[in-house]
Amino acid sequence: MSTLDELRERALAAIADAQDLDALDQVRVTFTGKRSELAGVQATMRDLDAEGRKALGQQLNAFRAAFQEAFDARHHALGEAALAARLEHERLDLTLPPRRLPPGRPHLLTQVEEEMLAVFIGMGFRVAEGPEAEAGAYNFDLLNIEPDHPARQEMDTIYVAGYDDVVLRTHTSPVQARVMTTQAPPIAVVVPGRTYRADAVDATHSPVFSQIEGLYVDEHVTMADLRGTLLAFARALFGADRDIRLRPSFFPFTEPSAEVDVSFDGPGGHHGWLEILGAGMVDPNVLEMCGIDPERYSGFAFGIGIERVAMLRHGVRDIRELFEADARFLTRF
Amino acid sequence: MKLPLSWLKDLVEFDLGVEELVEVMSLSGLEVESVTAPGAGAAGIRTARVLHWEPHPEADKLRFVRVTGDGGDGEVEVVCGAANFDVGDVVAHALPGGHVPGVTGPDGSRGMDLSSRTIRGLTSHGMLASPKELELGEDAGGILVLPADTPLGASLDDLIPVGEPVIEIAVQADRGDHLSVLGVARDLAAILDTRWRAPEVPDRPAGPSIPVALHTDGCASFHTWVLEDVTIGGSPLWLRQRLTQSGMRPIDVVVDVTNLVMLELGQPLHAFDLDRIGGPSLTVREAVDGERLVTLDDVERTLAAGDLVIDDADHPVSLAGVMGGLDTEVVADTRRVLLEAAVWEPITIRRTSRRLGLVSEASMRFERAVDPAGAARAVARAADLLVSLGSASATGSDVVTTEPAPAWSERPSVRLDPARVRGTLAVDLSDDAQIALLDRAGARVVPAPDGAGSAGGAGSAGGAGSAGGAGAATSHLDVTPPTWRPDLARQADLTEEIARLHGYENIPDHLPTLPTTGGLTPSQRAERTARELALAAGFHEAKTRPFVGAQAIAGVLPSEGRVLLANPLAQDAAAMRPSLLEGLLQAVRHNHGQGRPGVALAELGRCFRPVDDPLGPALDAIIGTGWRWTDPVGEPIPLQPRVLALAAQGRRLGEGWLDTEATWSVWDVLDVLDRVARRLAPPDDPSWRVERHAITREGFHPGRTAALVLQGQEIGVVGQLHPEEAERRDLPEPVVVGELLLEPFLAATPEAGHPPVPARTLVRHPAMTVDVALVADDEVTYATLEGTVRQAVGPLLDELWFFDEYRGAQVGEGRRSVAMRLRLQDPARQLTDADAEAVIESVAEAAEAIGATLRR
Secondary structure (H helix, E strand, C coil): CCHHHHHHHHHHHHHHHCCCHHHHHHHHHHHHCCCCHHHHHHHHHHHCCHHHHHHHHHHHHHHHHHHHHHHHHHHHHHHHHHHHHHHHHCCCCCCCCCCCCCCCCCCHHHHHHHHHHHHHHHHCCEECCCCCEEEHHHHCHHHCCCCCCHHHHHCCCEEECCCCCEEECCCCCHHHHHHHCCCCCCEEEEEEEEEECCCCCCCCCCCEEEEEEEEEEEECCCHHHHHHHHHHHHHHHHCCCCCEEEEEEEECCEEEEEEEEEEEECHHHCEEEEEEEEEEEECHHHHHHCCCCCCCEEEEEEEEEHHHHHHHHHCCCCHHHHCCCCHHHHCCC | CEEEHHHHHHHECCCCCHHHHHHHHHCCCCEEEEEECCCCCCEEEEEEEEEEEEECCCCCCCEEEEEECHHHCCEEEEEECCCCCCCCCEEEEEEEEEEEEEEECCCCCEEEECCEEEECCEEEECEECCCCCCCCCCCCCCCCEECCCCCCCCEHHHHCCCCCCEEEEECCCCCHHHCCHHHHHHHHHHHHCCCECCCCCCCCCCCCCCCEEECCCCEEEEEEEEEECCCCCCCCHHHHHHHHHCCCCCCCHHHHHHHHHHHHHCCCCEEEEHHHCCCCCEEEEECCCCCEEEECCCCEEECCECEEEEECCCCEEEECCCEEEHHHECCCCCCCEEEEEEEECHHHHHHHHHHHCCCCHHHHHHHCCCCCCCHHHHHHHHHHHHHHCCCCEEEEEEEEECCCCCHHHCCCCEEECHHHHHHHHCCCCCHHHHHHHHHHCCCEEEECCCCCCHHHCCCCCCCCCCCCCCCCCCCCEEEECCCCCCCCCCHHHHHHHHHHHHCHHHCCCCCCCCCCCCECCHHHHHHHHHHHHHHHCCCEECCCCCEECCCCCCCCCCCCCCEEECCCCCHHHCEECCCCHHHHHHHHHHHHHCCCCEEEEEEEEECCECCCCCHHHHHHHHHCCCCCCECCCCCECCECCEEEEEEEEEEEEECCEEEEEEECCHHHHHHHHHHHHHHHCCCCCHHHCCEEEECCCCCEEEEEEEEEEECCEEEEEEEEECHHHHHHCCCCCCEEEEEEECHHHHHCCCCCCCCCCCCCCCCCCCCEEEEEEEEEECCCCHHHHHHHHHHHHHHHEEEEEEEEEECCCCCCCCEEEEEEEEEECCCCCCCCHHHHHHHHHHHHHHHHHCCCEECC
């Protein structure tokens, strides 16, 4: 058996024995590298004659071909195994929670407010705002609530000390007056914001709550316009099958005035009405005091409690939950 | 106002079940709050006379009683625990097998079934019932004792409508007429288009009454009746029931009758003991400042000019329209009574009542205006009832009126344009239909003498005949409201009345096409952007109550100034928040208390500072004074800029994931505020770049707190709470907070929004990356180092990223190394190694200039 034959047998055995790509590479170096036995055999070439060289050349080629074939096959097999091992090693349980911080949630009241505003914005209302510590003149006087009127007493106002007549606004209606005294009709605004009453905190009362006020003043605004606007609002917010009904009421700044109920279908086919807002035609005194000619213009106004709508829609039973910022509550919605 | 059904039916015709009635009322401005049935369930109760009683031999506090039996005959034995009766009294006997409703059992159950049972050896056949047990009053200390002429052996059901429905309505501020059964009956008649009737009253007796002088316009009329041979006793069963149903306590027959008539007719009455009135006459006058009067509730009141009193020539005997005086009240041995009914000016009574903090049934009615034509009937009705109950005889009377009638007691006619009503309501109601509705309301309607346009109405004198009647375009109506409807004073009021009686449900719906385009302003959108940025960083939005007590942590631009509340709900809510941080920290504490490993909260809202607070000029310097609010005449009201505040504590949490490696840090807060400030600022405007300055602030970690500074003014603060402050709040460290005034950014956002951001040409030549590390003393801030590098690199710098901070032996004590990666690009050519060399050299040079060295 020639040296090369013996070498080939050993080399092929070593290839077969190699257990990973590194070992395989070592086999390659050992058998075909610069200081390998193969190199030694090759070195004998120069001592041979042409015939001998040719014969050895052929043997060498045969050796290389055999080696390469075995090497490639083994390399391929080991490569596949290594990839399979890696893939197995890299397996993730993707039912684990992602270790990333999720975005925070907007407050339920923000969500409801924005949804309500979107309905009115779609109708063509702009959004107006005003201060929460408000001049009594805007909160009361310009809204036809005289200092001695019982309605003023019923508002349970919180007063700011140290000023002649500054209150925590009892409703968002003062922004009506701010808008009407600075802008000319046509006016169509909705006013979201915080409001205050001297109510002790319990499950259904909060000294701070929020409202969305609406105001539309133009020529020939009618009570049918008011009803149509509120009906469209109620259906957008509560469902297309809802109805509304208006009940006579009293607000100093509207005449005629109405409480507005929205229909609901309760369990067991029970059909009922839920009060959601107050509304009316802007009192001519208010228009006049705000510098708008009541003979030429008329308007309607409404005020919706955001907490009430949020609580009704989401079944929140205790208004305090809206203000204690319990993360369990905040992340629920 | 509580309305017993039988009483309502006495005064108005209707044929509706209670449910239907409640529905009609609710839809017509009589808002029903509740329907109750006091006394419901009472059974087997009959009247009986006490024939004999003796102490129970086995129990000191019990009596063994014999009362009349069935039909008033025979005898029945009962054991009774009360002592307020005697032989001959008529009482309510609850028979075995019967039921009394007004008892609450030890287990909270309502009512009690009766049987014959043995009490300490004696058999009691049922019980003698107290007013409370029968729900005919609150009195549980004694049994019900009825007037002697009450029929005997009669079932309670036959004497009074036991357990009938009582409808309680909420009275609107402008509908004082609803504070009486008659008032509601009249309104129901108008609503249902049926008839009402007031009780019949006798003519007033011709005999003399006490002389009365009216010295004030605050009284329109003053009616008196003199009653003699008065016997003060208990009221009959029906009267007791109506008072109790209405929420009033039966006292004695005279007081009860005045109360009953007030409830029935809405006119408050007062009964004086005529023999205890000092002088020969009464004067109605304004009080003198400091004058004193002890009122019926045994409180000495100090009066003020403007109050009205009735004076007996000796001293005030009554605080007019509010409460009578104690020393002329009717007592057990009163023999002569002066019944008084007067019509007082609403605003005067309101002021007195409010000043004294004294709200009575009378003041409540007078301040909402009583029917000026109703006093005569009321006083006659009361006298008639007392006479018919055998409690008095009427001998004299008098009426004094102020002439001419004061304006406040007048109900002037209103000019109505029926076309305008149709326009406002969008309902096609003919003139005649409107007249018919107003007629139902009790108004008198006549065509206006001048049919010309509405502008001619009030001022012009030459109305009569001048128009010549030829083809007047619009017809107008003159509407005189009924005396009991002061709320019908303008066309708008009549419009509402027409709509109400016609039915709000008949108003159609029409969605108007608004002539305006809706939407949010750029400033409003910017506010939403600020919220979104905070939420994106993992902060949940909180809404806290904006009140603080004396202890509140300092936030942005702290000051001692507080917007204090005149009538706070609690001492720890005495002021409006000067910063949002206190509320957020309390919310953080709440979450920690609930066992949450960590929480991050954000709130957007207003903080509140006095007008002269230093926060004012600081903001003025940036955005002028347009952000301040004023009252209508330009007087300033408290500062209330909008703020974004953040607070975080403990570990980060996802849904079902807890980060045990890291806690919320001051960087998280800083990141949000910095991002908000950059996003909301006018684009590419270096004057709106916010700087950060290390500061110390009470409650904050001295080495981990920075002010955010815009144009030299603090507009924000970021920091970690001082360990002691965290400890004081019982919060595990670290607790990190931040607060940024949004007002400068929002106020500086133009109505049309900031100008569009121009695009930047993207350089296509390959970029070159160079890392530099500067070593400097700790005192040299990163901002300085970064600025130095930017300056040194110049226009080749495309982007700069901080990536490492190192402290240790290699750089020396008190020093640090700060590493930045620079991305270099030139729009015109490809950069070479020589460019990199040059950049590094210029950075090294610039570093030397600020006492730093480039680490090679």
